[in-house]
Amino acid sequence: MRELALNILDITENSLAAGAKHVSIALTADFTADRMRIEICDDGCGMDEETLAKVTDPFTTSRTTRSVGMGIPLFKYSAESTGGNFGIFSEKGKGTRIFAEYVIGHIDRMPLGDFGGVVLQLATMNPSVDFTVTVEADGRKGVLDTSEIKEILGGIPLDMPEVRAFLKDYIQENLVSIYGGRL
Amino acid sequence: MKSLEELKALREKMRSQTDNRAVAGSDETVIKVGMATCGIAAGARPVLTALLDEAEKRQLHNVSISQTGCIGLCRLEPIVEVFKGGQKYTYVLMTPEKAKKVIAEHVVNGNPVTEYLIGNN
Ligand SMILES: Nc1ncnc2c1ncn2[C@@H]1O[C@H](COP(=O)(O)OP(=O)(O)OP(=O)(O)O)[C@@H](O)[C@H]1O
Numbered sequence: 671m672r673e674l675a676l677n678i679l680d681i682t683e684n685s686l687a688a689g690a691k692h693v694s695i696a697l698t699a700d701f702t703a704d705r706m707r708i709e710i711c712d713d714g715c716g717m718d719e720e721t722l723a724k725v726t727d728p729f730t731t732s733r734t735t736r737s738v739g740m741g742i743p744l745f746k747y748s749a750e751s752t753g754g755n756f757g758i759f760s761e762k763g764k765g766t767r768i769f770a771e772y773v774i775g776h777i778d779r780m781p782l783g784d785f786g787g788v789v790l791q792l793a794t795m796n797p798s799v800d801f802t803v804t805v806e807a808d809g810r811k812g813v814l815d816t817s818e819i820k821e822i823l824g825g826i827p828l829d830m831p832e833v834r835a836f837l838k839d840y841i842q843e844n845l846v847s848i849y850g851g852r853l
Numbered sequence: 854m855k856s857l858e859e860l861k862a863l864r865e866k867m868r869s870q871t872d873n874r875a876v877a878g879s880d881e882t883v884i885k886v887g888m889a890t891c892g893i894a895a896g897a898r899p900v901l902t903a904l905l906d907e908a909e910k911r912q913l914h915n916v917s918i919s920q921t922g923c924i925g926l927c928r929l930e931p932i933v934e935v936f937k938g939g940q941k942y943t944y945v946l947m948t949p950e951k952a953k954k955v956i957a958e959h960v961v962n963g964n965p966v967t968e969y970l971i972g973n974n
């Protein structure tokens with residue numbers, strides 16, 4: 671992965687595969703401390719302790735098309751290679767929470783990339799899942815809550831071109847503008 | 854700044870328009886883009902975006918574009934599957950440029966772009 675936004679997409683795809691109905695994605699940056707954090711939380715099927723203990727090892731997967739799961743190990747590596755931290759918590763039947771913390775200025779930190787585009791893709795391509803996406807930096811906070819959007823739209827799908835165009839700008843102005851081009 | 858008030862106005866506008874989009878019938882084309890780790894790492898996201906943008910630009914109303922999990926051919930990602938006229942076409946090693954060509958030649962004009970199909974790669 672060349673962009674952290676792609677890791678976020680990939681980890682969220684795991685949540686969707688786990689049958690999550692609600693996924694929250696939080697991006698927080700503290701430029702003074704030179705730290706950023708990505709956290710993804712879902713209410714999907716969760717993992718038992720045995721699976722959980724193995725998922726950060728790239729030979730675990732529940733997929734049937736090949737035997738190696740790469741998503742979680744890649745996400746973990748993206749953080750740890752910058753001197754940051756990684757954590758995963760999961761409970762069978764309840765859900766999963768994964769976070770990664772980065773040293774922003776570290777030479778091995780991948781750029782965030784097209785985070786707004788990833789959020790737009792997740793929100794519009796998964797009509798039966800609700801997403802709460804928050805971005806926080808410099809004491810400013812922006813939120814996209816798709817359940818609120820759906821309530822206003824009252825049955826008009828999020829992937830209608832007009833709605834997608836609105837969401838694209840909404841995400842840009844309310845989420846991406848918080849960190850600007852700094853990540 | 855885009856606000857939810859604006860979204861309410863958009864909703865009213867869309868409700869008052871007669872919707873001719875929901876006419877998808879048997880001639881509907883279904884397009885799926887593999888979006889597992891292998892696909893994402895190989896560039897599936899820009900391919901998906903190009904398909905959506907092209908369909909929007911051409912106002913294609915009988916095309917449904919969605920994402921799917923691993924198709925099982927990681928080496929050939931990004932992969933795009935097109936279901937049209939009761940047949941399935943598997944396009945491999947896709948790029949945004951190739952995706953636009955598939956929309957123009959296959960989805961719109963009905964001629965599959967054979968050089969991108971799996972058999973030829
Ligand atoms: N949010 C989640 N909820 C439940 N199970 C999960 C979750 N995330 C990961 N898992 C489990 O951990 C396994 C490993 O995930 P990982 O993303 O590393 O690989 P994968 O999804 O199997 O394959 P890929 O390489 O395409 O990502 C998954 O197969 C799944 O069983």
Ligand SMILES: [Mg+2]
Pocket residue numbers: 680681683684739740741742890
């Ligand atoms: Mg995965």
